[in-house]
């Protein structure tokens with residue numbers, strides 16, 4: 121299958137090229153030329169399939185033309201080594217728990233999938249070393265670092281804003297060693313993202329080393345997240361709650377919700393979507409006004425969603441032919457201040473005993489406020505509350521237990537490379553690598 125750029129000014133690319141390049145030459149995001157509709161028979165029986173089996177059907181529709189069946193099956197089965205249960209929180213509100221993977225956040229699946237797919241292509245090509253650059257506001261870095269850890273032929277550079285990620289998050293990508301280097305940037309997330317984007321555009325650097333991205337813009341990272349939504353639907357169907365299902369996705373760069381929208385295009389019977397935001401309300405404002413105005417990112421309690429110019433907006437826009445009316449007929453928005461996140465997290469804990477993380481809190485509240493008569497809502501609980509223990513304990517006094525997997529990271533020794541937000545400094549560093 122061929123991939124085109126959302127800016128329409130770049131040549132079509134193979135899957136291999138789209139994965140290695142990340143971003144198209146014209147700075148657009150790659151989109152598959154075709155999104156296959158899955159047969160009715162699949163949806164009729166989806167509730168009887170395992171997460172791995174149903175995901176393979178979805179993966180085959182995306183990647184089957186470009187990856188040998190046996191290899192693709194292995195990649196899917198290796199990636200989905202954990203469950204993503206749907207849990208009832210209250211009445212007709214359910215949590216889709218995406219935090220049971222290696223770093224306890226939803227980005228684990230995309231990261232692992234991409235690492236394995238990239239490795240498949242590197243081996244086909246004769247093993248030239250590939251360098252992954254990734255900007256993170258918290259969870260991307262840990263997921264990518266752990267997804268790629270120990271994968272031959274790939275070196276990963278994780279750029280993160282100094283002092284703006286939690287200690288727990290930081291420990292998950294600064295303590296690994298091996299093929300993972302953490303770069304601590306004196307700036308905000310958008311500075312990190314700008315450094316990465318500039319590196320891809322720099323000819324001298326690209327002659328020096330083979331660079332690729334692993335941000336949610338990469339097709340190999342964001343598309344596999346569609347698996348989650350087919351699995352959520354399957355579980356809701358099993359419980360007899362799949363009619364009028366509303367899917368609510370706490371969003372930052374909008375990769376996760378875009379994957380859900382791809383699922384919808386493939387025939388997944390979800391009635392409508394809600395994008396839940398923190399105070400970074402650019403998408404919310406777009407829904408209200410039809411105008412998209414990027415803003416500097418604002419720091420909030422839900423810091424993995426502190427994004428002022430969500431990359432995947434370009435894909436959503438493209439998916440619906442730029443029609444604001446179509447977008448608003450399918451997607452609703454919500455935006456919450458830190459104060460609202462606090463009151464909602466506390467109320468949910470007091471009323472139901474369920475401990476939300478700050479991101480999932482936005483999703484939960486958006487369903488509470490936005491569900492209509494006869495609808496059932498599922499929100500993504502995108503991270504384990506222990507990843508934000510200080511915040512969650514401060515608000516709820518729940519004293520969240522830290523799972524052993526996280527505690528092990530925190531015992532590791534931090535190693536990172538200090539960096540300014542000036543591109544030339546970053547470039548000089550990479551040229552010496």
Ligand SMILES: *Cc1c(COP(=O)(O)O)cnc(C)c1O
Nearest residue numbers: 259371372373374375376424502
């Ligand atoms: C990355 C992340 C989000 C936002 O996901 P996007 O795909 O960037 O919209 C939400 N919650 C958590 C915990 C995350 O790590």
